[in-house]
Each structure stands twice: as structure tokens, then as C-alpha cells.
Amino acid sequence: MRGPLDRSRLAAPAFALAAAVFVAGCGSGDPYKNQPRPPSPIVITAAITPGSVSVSPKNFGAGPITLVVTNQTEKSQRLTLARQINGQPQANGETGPINPHDTASLKADVDPGNYTVSVDGDSIKPAKLSVGHRRKSAQNDLLQP
Numbered sequence: 284m285r286g287p288l289d290r291s292r293l294a295a296p297a298f299a300l301a302a303a304v305f306v307a308g309c310g311s312g313d314p315y316k317n318q319p320r321p322p323s324p325i326v327i328t329a330a331i332t333p334g335s336v337s338v339s340p341k342n343f344g345a346g347p348i349t350l351v352v353t354n355q356t357e358k359s360q361r362l363t364l365a366r367q368i369n370g371q372p373q374a375n376g377e378t379g380p381i382n383p384h385d386t387a388s389l390k391a392d393v394d395p396g397n398y399t400v401s402v403d404g405d406s407i408k409p410a411k412l413s414v415g416h417r418r419k420s421a422q423n424d425l426l427q428p
Contacts (some may be wrong), residue, residue: 321392322418324344329353329400331360331381333406336400344418350389350400354381360402364389367397 304332324347330339331354354360358378365372375398376391393414401409 295398301407319422321421321422323420324349325392326351327412327425329362329410330355331362331402331407332356333407336362336402336410336412338400338412341411342413342415344415345393345395347390349391350376350391351386352381352389353386354380354383356407358385358409359383362387362389363399363401363403364391364393364396365399365401372399 284369296305312361322344325343327340327343329340329350329352331337331352333356343360346364350362350364359382361380362373362378364376364392365374375393376389378387378389381387395414395416398412398414399409
């Protein structure tokens with residue numbers, strides 16, 4: 284007949300084996316490389332009016348942005364953010380249809396260069412953006428996500 288003392292003899296080696304397996308799986312042979320955070324996102328505002336798209340600010344540094352758009356027209360609009368590469372627009376993001384007098388937002392990570400913010404059709408003039416050098420890292424900024 285085995286007593287409680289015999290169970291403890293079996294439990295101790297089993298626990299030691301489980302701990303060894305756990306510790307062996309925790310590390311990796313590759314050194315961890317702490318990459319700096321990207322710049323903090325900035326908010327760019329845009330308004331679609333019957334004659335043109337207006338954006339503020341028009342000049343800023345490269346990095347993540349949130350483009351908040353308001354549609355001030357009487358027709359549903361779809362806004363496109365496109366970078367000009369060799370004179371050709373290359374889409375960097377697009378909203379879904381924005382109902383009249385409604386708002387939408389578009390998140391993008393923009394590189395240095397010239398951009399247009401436009402809507403479908405030729406009756407509304409697009410806005411131009413100039414994106415400069417990358418903004419500084421948010422590595423040491425507190426309360427960042």
C-alpha cells in the first residue's frame with residue numbers, strides 16, 4: 284500500500300521535467316533587435332466641395348496619417364489618395380462612398396513625394412500634397428499605443 288509520501292516522490296521529478304521543458308522553449312538563439320517605433324500618426328483634414336478638394340495641411344513629413352474627409356456636395360463621392368510617380372498616379376488608399384454631408388477617414392503610411400487627393404470625375408479639382416522627409420520616431424513618446 285502506497286502512502287502520500289510515494290506520490291510526492293513521483294510528483295517532484297515530473298515537475299522538474301516539466302520545468303526543464305518550459306525553460307528550454309522560452310529562449311531563442313537569435314538576439315532580439317529592438318526596432319524604433321514609427322512616427323506618431325498625424326491627422327490631415329479634407330473637404331470635398333462642388334468645385335474642388337481642399338486639404339490641410341498641404342505640407343508635412345512622411346509617416347502614418349489619418350485623412351479625415353467631409354463631403355460637402357449633394358452627391359455621394361469616393362476619395363482617392365495617390366502618389367505621383369513619373370507623372371503617373373499610383374493609388375495609396377481610397378475611401379468607400381461618402382454620402383452627402385457625411386464624413387469618412389482613410390489611414391495610410393505615406394512616403395516622401397507629391398500626392399493628389401481626388402474624387403471620381405473631372406468636375407471637382409483635386410488637391411495637391413507635398414510630403415517631405417520622414418518624421419521622427421515616436422520611440423520615446425509616452426502614452427503611445
